Amino acid sequence: MSDPHAITRKIDRRHMQVSDEVAIQITSMNKWYGTFHVLRDIDMTVNRGERIVICGPSGSGKSTLIRCINRLEEHQSGQIVVDGTELSSDIKNIDKVRSEVGMVFQHFNLFPHLTIIENCTLAPIWVRKIPKKEAEETAMHFLEKVKIPEQAHKYPGQLSGGQQQRVAIARSLCMKPRIMLFDEPTSALDPEMIKEVLDTMIELAEEGMTMLCVTHEMGFAQAVANRVIFMDQGQIVEQNEPKEFFHNPQSDRTKLFLSQILGH
Amino acid sequence: MSGLHAQTAPFVRDTMLPPEPPPAMQSGVVKWLRENLFSGWLNTILTVLGFVIIALLVQKFLPWFLHSVWDAGSISECRAIIEERWGPGAEGACWAVIRERWPQFLYGFYPAELYWRPVLAFGLLLIAIGPILFTQSQRAATSFITLVAALTFVSILALGQHNVLALVFVAALVAVQVFAPRRLMIFTLLYPAVGFWLLWGGSVWIPVVAVLGFVLGWLAFRLIQPAGGSILGAIAAVLVPVFWWLFAARLAAGALQGVVPLGIEAVRSDRFGGFVLALTIGVTGIGFSLPMGIVLALGRRSDMLLVKTLCVGFIEFIRGVPLITLLFTASLLLNYFLPPGTNFDIILRVIIMVTLFSAAYIAEVIRGGLAALPRGQYEAADALGLDYWKAQRLIIMPQALKISIPGIVSSFIGLFKDTTLVIFVGLLDPLKGITDAVRASIEWKGAYWEPYLFVGAIFWIICFSMSRYSMYLERLLKREHR
Numbered sequence: 001m002s003d004p005h006a007i008t009r010k011i012d013r014r015h016m017q018v019s020d021e022v023a024i025q026i027t028s029m030n031k032w033y034g035t036f037h038v039l040r041d042i043d044m045t046v047n048r049g050e051r052i053v054i055c056g057p058s059g060s061g062k063s064t065l066i067r068c069i070n071r072l073e074e075h076q077s078g079q080i081v082v083d084g085t086e087l088s089s090d091i092k093n094i095d096k097v098r099s100e101v102g103m104v105f106q107h108f109n110l111f112p113h114l115t116i117i118e119n120c121t122l123a124p125i126w127v128r129k130i131p132k133k134e135a136e137e138t139a140m141h142f143l144e145k146v147k148i149p150e151q152a153h154k155y156p157g158q159l160s161g162g163q164q165q166r167v168a169i170a171r172s173l174c175m176k177p178r179i180m181l182f183d184e185p186t187s188a189l190d191p192e193m194i195k196e197v198l199d200t201m202i203e204l205a206e207e208g209m210t211m212l213c214v215t216h217e218m219g220f221a222q223a224v225a226n227r228v229i230f231m232d233q234g235q236i237v238e239q240n241e242p243k244e245f246f247h248n249p250q251s252d253r254t255k256l257f258l259s260q261i262l263g264h
Numbered sequence: 265m266s267g268l269h270a271q272t273a274p275f276v277r278d279t280m281l282p283p284e285p286p287p288a289m290q291s292g293v294v295k296w297l298r299e300n301l302f303s304g305w306l307n308t309i310l311t312v313l314g315f316v317i318i319a320l321l322v323q324k325f326l327p328w329f330l331h332s333v334w335d336a337g338s339i340s341e342c343r344a345i346i347e348e349r350w351g352p353g354a355e356g357a358c359w360a361v362i363r364e365r366w367p368q369f370l371y372g373f374y375p376a377e378l379y380w381r382p383v384l385a386f387g388l389l390l391i392a393i394g395p396i397l398f399t400q401s402q403r404a405a406t407s408f409i410t411l412v413a414a415l416t417f418v419s420i421l422a423l424g425q426h427n428v429l430a431l432v433f434v435a436a437l438v439a440v441q442v443f444a445p446r447r448l449m450i451f452t453l454l455y456p457a458v459g460f461w462l463l464w465g466g467s468v469w470i471p472v473v474a475v476l477g478f479v480l481g482w483l484a485f486r487l488i489q490p491a492g493g494s495i496l497g498a499i500a501a502v503l504v505p506v507f508w509w510l511f512a513a514r515l516a517a518g519a520l521q522g523v524v525p526l527g528i529e530a531v532r533s534d535r536f537g538g539f540v541l542a543l544t545i546g547v548t549g550i551g552f553s554l555p556m557g558i559v560l561a562l563g564r565r566s567d568m569l570l571v572k573t574l575c576v577g578f579i580e581f582i583r584g585v586p587l588i589t590l591l592f593t594a595s596l597l598l599n600y601f602l603p604p605g606t607n608f609d610i611i612l613r614v615i616i617m618v619t620l621f622s623a624a625y626i627a628e629v630i631r632g633g634l635a636a637l638p639r640g641q642y643e644a645a646d647a648l649g650l651d652y653w654k655a656q657r658l659i660i661m662p663q664a665l666k667i668s669i670p671g672i673v674s675s676f677i678g679l680f681k682d683t684t685l686v687i688f689v690g691l692l693d694p695l696k697g698i699t700d701a702v703r704a705s706i707e708w709k710g711a712y713w714e715p716y717l718f719v720g721a722i723f724w725i726i727c728f729s730m731s732r733y734s735m736y737l738e739r740l741l742k743r744e745h746r
């Protein structure tokens with residue numbers, strides 16, 4: 001497979017266990033933008049510890065799906081239950097889910113007027129009400145994990161794209177989330193920076209984090225994911241474990257997509 | 265061997281020549297002139313035309329400035345001196361009018377023996393906003409505050425009205441800034457009451473009970489919010505102070521004054537004029553229109569239809585009406601609606617109208633700043649679990665305000681200049697009200713240019729400082745965040 005970012009390192013699988021406990025349960029969920037039916041009858045169960053990669057052509061609704069999970073988008077029918085909390089218009093539930101679910105965006109969305117450490121401590125201090133000092137210690141811990149503790153007092157604008165995305169990951173982790181959502185975290189990055197972000201994500205997976213990643217990094221999917229979901233036109237067309245998914249795709253649409261993206 | 269050498273290197277330089285200066289056409293003044301003033305025939309014509317106009321202006325006005333008279337008792341005396349010194353028909357500036365009447369331009373008809381009070385109020389204002397103006401650098405704030413304090417000292421001493429208490433108070437504030445800078449914010453919050461009291465005077469208990477209203481509101485919020493939620497808490501935080509101010513404050517102030525009579529001489533609003541009036545209206549307007557503009561801008565972008573409609577309606581109404589109309593409304597119409605006998609101060613009414621007017625414009629400026637923020641900022645704030653108000657306060661507003669600084673400061677400058685319009689409701693603004701009042705005396709009848717230039721210059725200094733400050737802030741923020 002000709003993947004420029006093939007994962008060569010050895011993955012430590014000791015903590016990568018999928019439990020029976022359900023983390024996210026989506027049942028017959030539908031969403032419309034006006035009259036446009038973006039998500040159709042989505043049924044999906046994510047167990048704790050799963051690492052799921054979602055792929056599919058542009059406009060297929062991948063972003064919309066994971067943004068529904070922390071209610072950045074509102075669904076119109078069906079049910080989404082995250083960690084036992086059902087998402088409805090009830091603000092309390094939304095806040096509860098958002099404090100459990102971390103999200104990393106394609107364009108990082110760091111706060112440019114705050115330093116790196118302030119970016120990381122803001123939510124713990126104001127949402128979790130953690131004392132500033134403790135929040136700063138936690139933040140430094142995670143900045144060390146993503147390997148940029150020395151940038152803590154710079155502003156986001158002074159960092160490279162890859163560094164910014166790692167800060168964004170650290171910022172999410174500072175809230176100690178139980179689930180992490182990634183929406184194309186590497187697609188705004190230059191090739192040489194993709195690896196450093198993927199490495200950070202792999203380390204996260206190795207620690208047993210429940211992850212949902214929209215990404216076209218198939219090397220990452222093969223190395224880390226326990227399940228790959230293929231979406232097209234708002235539907236989940238096919239899902240399987242990575243090996244089966246890549247070597248034995250079932251539907252024609254999946255085959256077509258894989259042949260395009262893997263450049264056969 | 266040597267023959268070969270001779271062939272391949274027919275000439276070898278053995279001495280280095282020093283570099284020559286470039287030809288005159290390529291460097292220095294001549295080059296600059298060529299590039300900037302005479303780069304084409306059109307530019308050449310424009311340059312010549314510009315010089316001609318400047319020359320004409322200088323020729324016309326320079327003698328007027330050069331023939332300045334500072335020492336005279338009246339305009340006719342002035343003219344006599346000019347004629348005597350520079351010959352018949354000579355024109356000259358009679359600055360004597362400023363020299364004699366400058367207090368009136370600054371203080372209006374404020375009692376002369378109380379001039380120290382507006383001076384102190386102005387000095388304290390600058391001290392109070394010092395920490396806000398220079399949030400980024402404590403050293404700059406301290407230098408600024410010390411400088412202002414020194415100038416206030418000198419001014420009050422120069423007036424010969426040295427009020428020891430006032431001087432001690434100013435010194436104490438400088439000490440607070442030096443030793444416990446954060447504490448100075450307490451004074452900043454209290455300043456409106458202090459400034460009000462210094463300017464209008466009267467019982468000290470009036471500003472005290474007014475401030476007490478805010479304290480009561482805060483207490484009400486703290487008591488009700490845990491049990492009844494934020495919305496009930498907010499309603500209580502608004503209603504309790506309003507009731508206090510409307511029904512209880514006056515009685516409380518009266519009672520306290522009866523027990524402990526403390527106060528300074530009261531000054532009526534019709535004694536206000538000149539720059540004391542312009543600054544009172546301008547500064548209060550600026551101080552209140554910014555928070556109000558922020559609330560309106562947020563309301564206009566709100567999802568709640570009622571809030572949004574109210575804000576849009578308000579903003580569009582105010583922006584569709586000239587300020588003069590609002591001022592007339594303040595001075596005439598309000599009298600019909602208010603219960604007879606209520607004495608609703610005219611300056612206060614004007615301040616309210618000016619604030620509303622400026623708030624509408626500032627709201628639009630800030631809305632522009634809000635619209636310029638990428639959606640990702642809202643999404644990141646949401647995803648981190650920040651609620652609406654926290655997201656606005658910590659993420660959105662700091663960035664939107666930063667983008668809006670130039671527009672906001674422009675609005676402030678506009679507001680300050682618009683304070684001259686209060687002449688139309690019978691208040692003595694510095695530009696027309698006071699100059700007319702000065703010319704109304706027999707001695708200075710006919711002094712036109714000098715008073716206008718003097719007042720204009722002061723306006724220019726104030727507005728230019730605001731503009732420079734805005735540029736400083738922009739540069740600072742740009743350097744910090746990029």
Ligand SMILES: Nc1ncnc2c1ncn2[C@@H]1O[C@H](COP(=O)(O)OP(=O)(O)OP(=O)(O)O)[C@@H](O)[C@H]1O
Nearest residue numbers: 033034036038056057058059060061062063064065
């Ligand atoms: N706010 C919106 N209003 C209307 N239509 C929208 C909106 N956001 C997304 N869409 C549409 O919904 C569809 C799904 O969008 P989505 O962003 O989920 O796609 P995606 O699978 O993430 O695509 P990509 O790989 O390009 O990011 C697209 O056709 C898009 O045009």
Ligand SMILES: [Mg+2]
Nearest residue numbers: 062063064184
């Ligand atoms: Mg997308």
